[in-house]
Amino acid sequence: MTERITKSMAKNIYYGGGLFALLIFLGLSFDTVQQIPKRSNQINMSESVVAGKALWEKNNCVGCHTLIGEGAYYAPELMNVFQRRGDGHEANFKNYMQGWMAAQPLSEPNRRKMPQFNLNAQEVNSLADFLIWTSKVNANKWPPTIEG
Ligand code: HEC
Known part of the structure; x- marks a missing residue:
């Protein structure tokens, strides 16, 4: 039996991988924005x-x-x-x-x-x-x- 990637598998990798990267991106962006007030010393x-x-x-x-x-x-x-x-x-x-x-x-x-x-x-x-x-x-x- 030859192992082939089916269309639906490719779709899952595409959407799943895309969503995963997007979630990481949003999480890190949120973390950065949270830290800015403290790191920028803006209180002074x-x-x-x-x-x-x-x-x-x-x-x-x-x-x-x-x-x-x-x-x-x-x-x-x-x-x-x-x-x-x-x-x-x-x-x-x-x-x-x-x-x-x-x-x-x-x-x-x-x-x-x-x-x-x-x-x-x-x-x-x-x-x-x-x-x-x-x-x-x-x-x-x-x-x-x-x-x-
Ligand atoms: C046309 C380029 C130029 C501009 C514009 C300029 N500087 Fe400079 N500045 C220099 C140079 C070149 C030196 C290093 C001079 C030396 O060591 O003799 C320097 C050195 C300094 C230093 C000393 C740095 C050190 O490590 O001792 C300070 C402070 C400084 N500049 C502040 C300013 C400020 C504030 C402004 C804006 C109002 C400004 N500079 C605009 C070229 C410029």
């Missing part, structure tokens, strides 16, 4: 953080930098710049940000340039708050090194 999304995000977009920081890996590869990843340049201390990081933003563009030769954005102290403070908030998003220990 203050008005200043929101203002910082708007400045981040308006000035197209992402045109040169990456944030959580998304963006352009011209300039350093900024998700962990809070740890890198502020040692995880908000006051240190905010001082650093005021100094850094005011000092651009640096005049050292052979160094990539960041433009001067002429932001006021409050705007830089909001950008710092936005970057501090971003650093606390749970991105599965990404980026892998402190230098981004």
Whole structure:
């Protein structure tokens, strides 16, 4: 007797397999959506953080930098710049940000340039708050090194 797959068997595999994959997909999607509020640290999304995000977009920081890996590869990843340049201390990081933003563009030769954005102290403070908030998003220990 030759073993052949019948039409109805093929149909069952098609529909059964499709349904199985769909259920797994829905289950994982549900799980992801459930976890987002906790992982995104959205409870700490203050008005200043929101203002910082708007400045981040308006000035197209992402045109040169990456944030959580998304963006352009011209300039350093900024998700962990809070740890890198502020040692995880908000006051240190905010001082650093005021100094850094005011000092651009640096005049050292052979160094990539960041433009001067002429932001006021409050705007830089909001950008710092936005970057501090971003650093606390749970991105599965990404980026892998402190230098981004
Ligand atoms: C035209 C490209 C460009 C844009 C746009 C840009 N940057 Fe930069 N940024 C750079 C470069 C290049 C460096 C690294 C410069 C260096 O090391 O001298 C840098 C470095 C930084 C650093 C220091 C990173 C570190 O690891 O020390 C911070 C903070 C920063 N940028 C914030 C911003 C913010 C906030 C914006 C938007 C308002 C922005 N950048 C827009 C090019 C850019």
